[in-house]
Amino acid sequence: MPRTSDKRERLVDAAMTLFHHRGFAQTSLSDIAAQSGVPLGNVYYYFKTKDDLANAVIHERMQHQHGIFQLCEQKDDPKGNLLCFLDFLVEHRADIAKYGCPVGGLCQELNKDESQLSDKADELLNQALKWTTLQFEQMQRKDAAELAQHLLANTHGASLLANTFNEPQIVKQEAEKMKDWIESL
Amino acid sequence: MPRTSDKRERLVDAAMTLFHHRGFAQTSLSDIAAQSGVPLGNVYYYFKTKDDLANAVIHERMQHQHGIFQLCEQKDDPKGNLLCFLDFLVEHRADIAKYGCPVGGLCQELNKDESQLSDKADELLNQALKWTTLQFEQMQRKDAAELAQHLLANTHGASLLANTFNEPQIVKQEAEKMKDWIESL
DNA sequence: GTCTATATGTTGATAGAC
């Protein structure tokens, strides 16, 4: 038997995708086991409960989102960083229209949960809010927190509309609006 | 036995509240039966399936939302109507922060559903989009649809942030921003 | 029309052989 196995990674990857596409509550451990090629009973060797697996998914999404923000920081120009983030959303508009924003979706659903998962998911949106606020602060804006809140409100609302009406261009149109807004600051 | 009964109405009311607070998938027919004081087995006399009940809830939300928009039309001034709608959101900011936007929540969740419920829920957001577009059209704006989309994106995103961080003032702050924006048009 | 009892399926989770 191998000392290391990629089963845990495969489980988290499958869960991340399925939670995004179908939602947390609507995804069974059986679905995740099948998608990742791990027998159902073996899932519990890696995760004691479904919530445990969800925590791992949220952690992985944190890492993933952190990587996205790092990619947007290459220029050390805060205004350019924000525009780069909006471009990233536009690039992924097809996915957003089809399945919604993975971060917004998790927060929306887990906010209704009474477990500790709710707070963990909140950290995802908080990470985004902090990064966005930092960019505005580096633009010498005293109202950085307010501006960041406005930007995130718009992008997440745009994702909901795009997903609901299945129209990717809504993400693009709203992103363009926010890019003009940022340029005008 | 009474020819008419309020059981059906009580079931829809209870389902509407529970779907909002806990979500559709996380609410069982047993929960709804208990909350409305109707025995579980009797639910199926009024609704053949859970999806049937969900359809009734969506229809009721359509009526409810229609009533809200009518209340905002009292002045026959389109700009005032839009400001009135934003004031309505601010008034309900505590509920939005606690349970999220009932319309946005339903759309978000049912968008991931493969049944016909998804399309029905979309009509809710579409009703809001149409009304908002009409107001901008009456303001002689050629880009009415675009402006309406921007307004709804912002309010729904603000609801998500307020719900996630449990901060009602986010709804208020963003609504004020959009009121200023509308005044400036 | 109303309600109790129950069928039927799926879920998260466990036991224990290998």
Added chain:
DNA sequence: GTCTATCAACATATAGAC
């Protein structure tokens, strides 16, 4: 570490007495 078999709880939905 891995996997099969299975449990117990809960879900939607039905049967049938009243």
